Amino acid sequence: MSDAKTLPAAPRDWAEREIGGVAEIRDTAHPRRNSPVWELVRPDGCRFFLKVSRTARSYERETLALRHAVPALGAGRAPQLRASSAEHLALLTTAVPGRPVRELALTAAQEYEAHRQGGLLLARLHAAGDLTGRRRAEAEGALCSVTQDADRRLEEAGDRLTEAERALVRTLTEQLRWVGPLPLGFIHGDARPRHLLWSGRAAWVGFERSRFAPVVQDFVTLACGVWADRPRLRTACLSGYGRELTPQELHVLKCLAGLDAVSALARGDEHDDPPLAAGGRRTLHRLMTGVFV
Structure with a gap:
């Protein structure tokens, strides 16, 4: 598995357990954003995104959005929440086309x-x-x-x-x-x-x-x-x-x-x-x- 040096071990291990292994990790965070984001690619090529929020408030807001409001946009119109971890302030979502x-x-x-x-x-x-x-x-x-x-x-x-x-x-x-x-x-x-x-x-x-x-x-x-x-x-x-x-x-x-x-x-x-x-x-x-x- 390739590695991304800035991805902490704890959320990485959590994410790997959730999706069943990772073959590649890519840092995709915007330079000005407060929340680091990584693209995770499984051995079968399926892609996910792992975001670690900087604050509990940001984590809570995005978790609420992905669970209760974002699904109203429709399939393929926004990420779907695969898993979330309050311990790591981490969210694991599906990739969106485009x-x-x-x-x-x-x-x-x-x-x-x-x-x-x-x-x-x-x-x-x-x-x-x-x-x-x-x-x-x-x-x-x-x-x-x-x-x-x-x-x-x-x-x-x-x-x-x-x-x-x-x-x-x-x-x-x-x-x-x-x-x-x-x-x-x-x-x-x-x-x-x-x-x-x-x-x-x-x-x-x-x-x-x-x-x-x-x-x-x-x-x-x-x-x-x-x-x-x-x-x-x-x-x-x-x-x-x-x-x-x-x-x-x-x-x-x-x-x-x-x-x-x-x-x-x-x-x-x-x-x-x-x-x-x-x-x-x-x-x-x-x-x-x-x-x-």
């Missing part, structure tokens, strides 16, 4: 269809899960949690922000405190092109930030990223989703984009990721010039 859309040389028609199907799958996900009791309370309080985190994000950004930008983000954040009821659901939490796979059919992966929340929160990363350059993909995604965002959701999207941009500036420098920081800077420019949504 590669991230951002890594593929797709035609315009293929890219449009991938994002349309991505929106369709988000609609299914948002309607999944049991939105009652404490989970509804969690969803209803999600924006409050965001506003409470604003000061930390602004402090981390430091002098990367001008005073005018800082004032705008504070104003937008404050407006989140007065938002009325919004459509709620179970969100992916990190819906971006690297988590959208395409093989002729779309699939979503990467559910460690999944939770109950206002569904508009699932569109922030897209609105700050690929939608800015290619509005046609926004049309595709929302066509698949089945509806346009409401005026109130559009306003919340704008408010959340400010905080997302602030975080991108700080994380981009911290992780030596100029494209991430540039994306944050671009979003702030769009907000400052009034052309965001």
Whole structure:
């Protein structure tokens, strides 16, 4: 068996017991992600993925998602949970056909269809899960949690922000405190092109930030990223989703984009990721010039 030096022995042994032996291990973690991921290949060629969460909260979120909400996407549209270990904070999932859309040389028609199907799958996900009791309370309080985190994000950004930008983000954040009821659901939490796979059919992966929340929160990363350059993909995604965002959701999207941009500036420098920081800077420019949504 080939080895991956960074895969700890304990979760590796657990995974091997679960799937009946491993012939090859490949480190597939994204450089900026907090959760390491390995592809495990059995002697018969069958592939699985082993993720070790950095925190118990991430482990619990992704386990809940894979058990109770993600199956609503349909076969081949998301990973299936093969096993999980609270002891190791580890999840073992099946492989999903396809590669991230951002890594593929797709035609315009293929890219449009991938994002349309991505929106369709988000609609299914948002309607999944049991939105009652404490989970509804969690969803209803999600924006409050965001506003409470604003000061930390602004402090981390430091002098990367001008005073005018800082004032705008504070104003937008404050407006989140007065938002009325919004459509709620179970969100992916990190819906971006690297988590959208395409093989002729779309699939979503990467559910460690999944939770109950206002569904508009699932569109922030897209609105700050690929939608800015290619509005046609926004049309595709929302066509698949089945509806346009409401005026109130559009306003919340704008408010959340400010905080997302602030975080991108700080994380981009911290992780030596100029494209991430540039994306944050671009979003702030769009907000400052009034052309965001």
